[in-house]
Structures are given as structure tokens and as C-alpha cells.
Amino acid sequence: MPSLDDVFSGAGLLAKTIDGFRPRQAQTDMANAVANAITHSDSLIVEAGTGTGKTFAYLAPVLLSKGKAIVSTGTKNLQEQLFHRDLPLIRKALASNRKTALLKGRANYLCLHRLAQHGGNSTLVEADVLNELSTVRAWANTTKSGDIGEIKTLPEDARVIPLVTSTVDNCLGRECPDYEDCYLVKARKNAMDADIVVVNHHLFFADMALRDTGFGELIPEADCIVFDEAHQIPEIASEYFGEAISTRQLTEICKEITLLYRTVLKDAEQLERAGEKVRMQAADLRLLFSDKSQRGHWLEAMKRDEVATQVSRLEDAVGVLYDICKLHLGRDKDLDNLFDRIVQSREKLALFTTKEHDGMSLWYETTPRHIVLHMTPLSIAAKFRRFVESDDRGWVFTSATLVVDGEFTHFQRRMGLENAKTMLLDSPFDYAKQAMLCVPRYLPEPHQPAMRSQLADIAKRLIKASGGRCFLLFTSHAALQEVAATLQSQIDNPVLVQGSTSKQALLRQYLADPAAVLLGTGAFWEGVDVRGNDLVCVMIDKLPFAAPDDPLLQARLEECRKKGGNPFGTIQIPQAVITLKQGAGRLIRDPSDAGVLVICDNRLVTKPYAQTFLGSLPAMKRTRDLAEVESFLAAIEHQSGSSQSDKSKETTKESAEEQQ
CATH class of the missing domain: 1.20.1440 (de novo design (two linked rop proteins))
Structure with missing residues (x-):
């Protein structure tokens, strides 16, 4: 069996398989730490900066270990990317014959019983759903997996999907007449037989909270559980x-x-x-x-x-x-x-x-x-701590955004992982050369009415300087819509607005037009990977503090006060820092990227807590002068020459290696 040094060295297995692979000490260090956590049944928390190669750093030791592993990701899209692209690549490099399986939640699989229920009752289905139902019936005759995602002509929110999939509530289980042919049962059997199972956080915690049956048989068998995008876990777990x-x-x-x-x-x-x-x-x-x-x-x-x-x-x-x-x-x-x-x-x-x-x-x-x-x-820490300590297995929690001002305390406290080992790995990118951070001068206070017109003015300057290729990220839909309306009436660039179509369709439109500008809220703050000259500027409207009138947040703040804590410092600031780090992380995605991050919030200069935010961001060149930003963008344009037409269409190997 190869050692991790054999895998990650300059002449190692990954270098022989992936064109342009470069050894990174941080990646090797993380892989060794993950291997130790698996071997000694420890809990490990790792913040791995963008470009560290964290995905391969945990997949390699998982593939080289002998036990069963569950890998949980933040979303179905990331789940599919990991299973269909990253895992096959590293399995090939390691010549591993370990069996892998992809397991989604039950709402992703066709329910034959419910499809039959709607077989002759078109009067119970709205007319505009009948065509979708016909599409599903035709596909049902050919599918082997029953995964609804195979039907590319159906939108993600198609109204027919709840009619032909089951829920925990309406599933008949072994009493179902179609149990032997059930696609969900088959998917779970494949997962039970596999060495490595790729799930998502929602599915994992739905089972952990005993809301689903069947998949619960899988967790006790696992010798190692890896959570990627682990910063999402506290909120998802609370929900379940x-x-x-x-x-x-x-x-x-x-x-x-x-x-x-x-x-x-x-x-x-x-x-x-x-x-x-x-x-x-x-x-x-x-x-x-x-x-x-x-x-x-x-x-x-x-x-x-x-x-x-x-x-x-x-x-x-x-x-x-x-x-x-x-x-x-x-x-x-x-x-x-x-x-x-x-x-x-x-x-x-x-x-x-x-x-x-x-x-x-x-x-x-x-x-x-x-x-x-x-x-x-209000807290899941005690329950999750008991769950982690109940069995001898390795636990790995990793993300690019877990640390606040150099400390893991916030994440550890929320998850009950105070005794876990921690590792902080900085990004290998040269942010001081590749990126600039600007907090513009003379800004109104974030809540003042004049702020939105100021945002539109700043956005116009940035769009003009970059020729497009900008993400404008907002903390509220109201601000997004107002600035979008202003830009659409005052600039010639295509203005793509979140909500006008699906997230993936918006990204395709953005990548297809080098002059496009994309405006988004929460969904675009993380999990979006745009490389090279396709994205040279990210503007954020203000520090992303959670809405103060959110009832769940208010309850947590009150609970913190009752215990004598400082809710602003222990809850609101850390959550806002992690969200800001996610938004900032859209800018620099590989070693050749360059760009500008503009945060339109003078609290980053005037408030005592500003250093907590600034200290948690990469060490970019800083300015308060938009003219310097325009010069920096002009330099990027000069260096890239006419490369706008050279869209980042990396080969699978190049993309996979850099994505890691």
C-alpha cells in the first residue's frame, strides 16, 4: 500500500496522474493529520485555505484506510462533483479498488408506488403538471438508478417531483407493494455494501435525528466520518x-x-x-x-x-x-x-x-x-458531543472558513468539540500580489437611505474599470433589487439578477458573456467557483450580520445574556466573520487569479471589532481609494491582454487538481 508521501510528492502518484500537479506542504500535512485521526479514532478540525487541496487531502487517507468511511458535503451539487469527478480521479491515481457509492435523500428517487397512484387520475393533477408527469413516465421505463436528477428537462423545483417521490411520512416501507423494486432501497443497499459513501449534511442529520430509517444502518458501520464545508453543520444540525x-x-x-x-x-x-x-x-x-x-x-x-x-x-x-x-x-x-x-x-x-x-x-x-x-x-453541543463520543471512530471537520480571528473556539463551542484537535492551514496563494481589498471613503452608514444610490455609483465605477466580470453580493434582497434596477437603466453590460432563473443557469449566462455582471444574495456567497479572468471584482454591500429580528437568533442571544455572556461578541460577530470569509473566497480561486474585493461598509474602519473581520481575511493589499482599485483592475486587464475570450475551460484533470 502506498504511503501518503508516495501520493503527494513531486514524483508521486498524483503527479503521475494529474498534469500540472504541484506538491503543497499544507496538503500533505492535512493528509497526515486525517490519517492519524482515522487511525486513533480522534476528532480533527481543519481550516484549509482556498487552494490547499483539502478534498484530495482527506480522500487519499480515506481510500488508503481499511475501514468504511462516510463523506458528507454541503450540497447535492458538491456531492455529485465529489463522487463523479474527484473520487474517480484519486482512485485512479492510487489504483484503488475500494467500492464507492452515492446516496441522496429519498426525495431524489422515483417512488414507483406513488407514480402508479397517479397513473389514471389526471383529474387530480393540474393541467400544467401533466406534461411533466408524461416525461417522468417515459423516463421511468429506462432508468436504472431512479435518480430524478437524470431528467435534465425537468427544473429543480418541478411541481411533479413531490407527486412521484416519497417522504418519510408517506413511505410504506416493507409494506409497499413495490418494495423489492424500490430505487431508494437499492441505493441504500449499494451504500451498505460500499467502502466509501458520499452523502450530504441534510441526509446525514436527518438520519442522526432518527427522522429517517434505513440509512441509520449505515452510520454505525463507519470507521470514519468526514464533513466537508463543515461551517454549515451547526445550522443544519439544529434544524434536524x-x-x-x-x-x-x-x-x-x-x-x-x-x-x-x-x-x-x-x-x-x-x-x-x-x-x-x-x-x-x-x-x-x-x-x-x-x-x-x-x-x-x-x-x-x-x-x-x-x-x-x-x-x-x-x-x-x-x-x-x-x-x-x-x-x-x-x-x-x-x-x-x-x-x-x-x-x-x-x-x-x-x-x-x-x-x-x-x-x-x-x-x-x-x-x-x-x-x-x-x-x-438553542444549542446542539451537548447532543452532538454525546454522539461523537459514543463510538470509536475518526471524525474530520474541514472548511475554508472555520476560524475567527485565528481561533476555532466559535465552531468548537457550537458543536461540542472542545476536545478536538485543530489545524489551521493558510492558502498557498500570494494574496498580497494577487488581490486588493478596498473599503471606499466617504460612505454613508449602512442603514442610511443614501447608501443604495452610493452602492450603485461604486458598482458602475467597478464595472467600467473591469469591463464586467463582477460579482455584486448583497445581504438583503431589497438592496439587490434596488441596485439592479439602477444598473439596468444606466449601463450597457448584461445585468444578471439572482431569482430571475436558476443559480446554475445564471452562472452559465455569466460565463458565456465577458461583459456580464452578476448580482446575488446568500446563494452566491459560497459554493460558486469562477476562475481566471471570468471574475476580477467582488463587491459586498455591507458586513453580513444576521437579521436582528430573526426569532431564532434573538432566542440564542437572550440565552447567551442569561448565562452572563456577550452575545454580540460570541455569536453575532463570529457568524458574520465566517459569512464574510465565504463571500471574499469567491475572488481568488487559483494561483493565476487576480482581483479586487470591495466592501462598502465603513464599520471596517470605525468600529472596535473591525480588526476581528480584517484579521480573518487573507492578507491582501489594502486601500480606501477607488482610483487605486481602477488602476489595479487596469493592470489585470493589461496583463491578460485579449484573454477575455479565453474562457476558463480547463480539462477535467486541470480543473480537478486546482479545485482541490
Whole structure:
């Protein structure tokens, strides 16, 4: 078996497989640390700066170890990239025969039973979904994996997808007539048989919180668990360690009751009427809140008489549905499953009528048509610590953004990993030469009305100096829309705005036009990889502090105060620093990149906490003069000459090596 030195040296296995591979000491150091964590069943936290090569640094020791490993990534896109591009490349370099598997959440796999349910009932499906249903049926005759993502003509949010996939609630499990042919069962069996399984954080924590069955068989078998993009874990884990119920879930139950009534239970009219009553009461509850999507404190909302009354009516309607459904138990397996879901819904609704829940935040959020009630733990540290310490296995947590002002304390405290080993690996890029940081002079305060027109003016100067090729990142949709409207009326460059189409479609449009400018909010602050001269300027509107009226954040701040802590210093600043580092990380992605980061927030100069932010960013050349920024961009343009037309279309080998 090759050693890690054999893998990462200048004449090693990766150098022989990947054109242009360059050994990096930080990458080798991380690989050795990961190997030690696996061997000694330790917990390891690694911040690996952009360009370190962290993906290969954990994949190599995982492939060279003998046990089973789970690798969890932040998103499905990263999951597929890791499985289809990075893993095959390093497996080839190591000549490894270790078996790998990709496992997604159940909502990604076709459910044959639900597809059959909609076979002859087109009257229950809206006309605009029928074409999508026909597309799915045609594809279902040829697919081997059942992965809905194979249907490239379907948008990610296609309305047909919930109709032909299962949820934890409506899955019949072994009682399903199509169990033997179930694509999800097959995917899980492949994962059980594999040595290395690639999942995503949502799937991992859905199982850990015992909300899903089947995949839970996999975790106990793992000798090593690696979390990439680990900075996302605290929020995702909190979501799954709590409870939630939405009017959408209740509406889905009622729709399925109607489907059963019209097909196999045609004598159960009273059941269908009870379901319709629940649907109406759920809709009436949503109508008591603003048309706009919002978040708020649930216990505050319950002080409104009309809300408390409507929740009581909804509970009563669900109770009646429970009683009537109970009379029909045993007649149909789908109905028996619906009864179990009604029981769970009653229990969850009851949680949200109780006044006090220690250590939990009760809050709600609305969508255009539904309301979701959440009960979220204020801290997951104790529960996660117990989980990590319950078995002897290696744990690796890595990201480019875990450290705040040189310390891992914030992440360790949130995850209960105070005893974990830590490693900080700086990026190999020469930021002092490659990049410039500018905080423009004479800015209004971030909250002042004049700020948005100032942002538009600065953006115009940057776009003109760079010829396009800019990301303009915003902390709010309102600021994004206002600046976008101004730019669209005043510049000739294509202005691409988040929300106008899918994220991937926007990126394709951006890369196809060297004059394009892209405006985005949270979705574009991380996980976007644009290299070379396709991106030479990133402008951020202000420091990304979380919205102060967010009910979950408010509850955490209050909890911190009760314990005598400083909530601003221990919660708000660290979270904002990590988000800012993610946004700044879009700029320099490989050794030949150059560009400018402009942060339009004078608090980076005037506030005592400014050094915490600045000290957490790469050591770029700094200025407050936009004229210097324009000169720097002009120099980039001069050096690249006419290379705008030379879009960064690296080969798979080049891209994979640099991506690491």
C-alpha cells in the first residue's frame, strides 16, 4: 500500500496522474493529520485555505484506510462533483479498488408506488403538471438508478417531483407493494455494501435525528466520518434536532385522502369531508399572517386571539380526522400510513400550544401559501458531543472558513468539540500580489437611505474599470433589487439578477458573456467557483450580520445574556466573520487569479471589532481609494491582454487538481 508521501510528492502518484500537479506542504500535512485521526479514532478540525487541496487531502487517507468511511458535503451539487469527478480521479491515481457509492435523500428517487397512484387520475393533477408527469413516465421505463436528477428537462423545483417521490411520512416501507423494486432501497443497499459513501449534511442529520430509517444502518458501520464545508453543520444540525410542522404537510395528507376516496375508498365520503375541513382550517391559519414571507416568534403570535382561536380550530379538525380515519384502519395500507401521519401531526400541533420549552426556540416562517412552525434547540453541543463520543471512530471537520480571528473556539463551542484537535492551514496563494481589498471613503452608514444610490455609483465605477466580470453580493434582497434596477437603466453590460432563473443557469449566462455582471444574495456567497479572468471584482454591500429580528437568533442571544455572556461578541460577530470569509473566497480561486474585493461598509474602519473581520481575511493589499482599485483592475486587464475570450475551460484533470 502506498504511503501518503508516495501520493503527494513531486514524483508521486498524483503527479503521475494529474498534469500540472504541484506538491503543497499544507496538503500533505492535512493528509497526515486525517490519517492519524482515522487511525486513533480522534476528532480533527481543519481550516484549509482556498487552494490547499483539502478534498484530495482527506480522500487519499480515506481510500488508503481499511475501514468504511462516510463523506458528507454541503450540497447535492458538491456531492455529485465529489463522487463523479474527484473520487474517480484519486482512485485512479492510487489504483484503488475500494467500492464507492452515492446516496441522496429519498426525495431524489422515483417512488414507483406513488407514480402508479397517479397513473389514471389526471383529474387530480393540474393541467400544467401533466406534461411533466408524461416525461417522468417515459423516463421511468429506462432508468436504472431512479435518480430524478437524470431528467435534465425537468427544473429543480418541478411541481411533479413531490407527486412521484416519497417522504418519510408517506413511505410504506416493507409494506409497499413495490418494495423489492424500490430505487431508494437499492441505493441504500449499494451504500451498505460500499467502502466509501458520499452523502450530504441534510441526509446525514436527518438520519442522526432518527427522522429517517434505513440509512441509520449505515452510520454505525463507519470507521470514519468526514464533513466537508463543515461551517454549515451547526445550522443544519439544529434544524434536524428540533421539531416542525407545516400547513403544507397537513394539506398533503388531505390531498392523499381525496386520492384514496376517488380510487379505492369510494364509500368513505365522511373521511374526505374531514380532510377537506383540515385543509380549510390550515389555509385560514395562513391567512392570519402577512402576505409577504416572514419569520416571527410563535408564542408572540399566539397572544393574538384570532391566531389562538384558529390553532384550536385546526387542532379540533385534525382530531375529527383522526377519529374518522381510525374507523377505516386495515382497509388500505396507504390509509394506515396516513393515520400514522395524522397521529404525528396531532402530537406536533400540541407542542406549539404549550407555553414553555426550556432550551428551545418556538418560531414560525411563512411562504406565499403556507406557514411552518418550528421548535429549534438553542444549542446542539451537548447532543452532538454525546454522539461523537459514543463510538470509536475518526471524525474530520474541514472548511475554508472555520476560524475567527485565528481561533476555532466559535465552531468548537457550537458543536461540542472542545476536545478536538485543530489545524489551521493558510492558502498557498500570494494574496498580497494577487488581490486588493478596498473599503471606499466617504460612505454613508449602512442603514442610511443614501447608501443604495452610493452602492450603485461604486458598482458602475467597478464595472467600467473591469469591463464586467463582477460579482455584486448583497445581504438583503431589497438592496439587490434596488441596485439592479439602477444598473439596468444606466449601463450597457448584461445585468444578471439572482431569482430571475436558476443559480446554475445564471452562472452559465455569466460565463458565456465577458461583459456580464452578476448580482446575488446568500446563494452566491459560497459554493460558486469562477476562475481566471471570468471574475476580477467582488463587491459586498455591507458586513453580513444576521437579521436582528430573526426569532431564532434573538432566542440564542437572550440565552447567551442569561448565562452572563456577550452575545454580540460570541455569536453575532463570529457568524458574520465566517459569512464574510465565504463571500471574499469567491475572488481568488487559483494561483493565476487576480482581483479586487470591495466592501462598502465603513464599520471596517470605525468600529472596535473591525480588526476581528480584517484579521480573518487573507492578507491582501489594502486601500480606501477607488482610483487605486481602477488602476489595479487596469493592470489585470493589461496583463491578460485579449484573454477575455479565453474562457476558463480547463480539462477535467486541470480543473480537478486546482479545485482541490
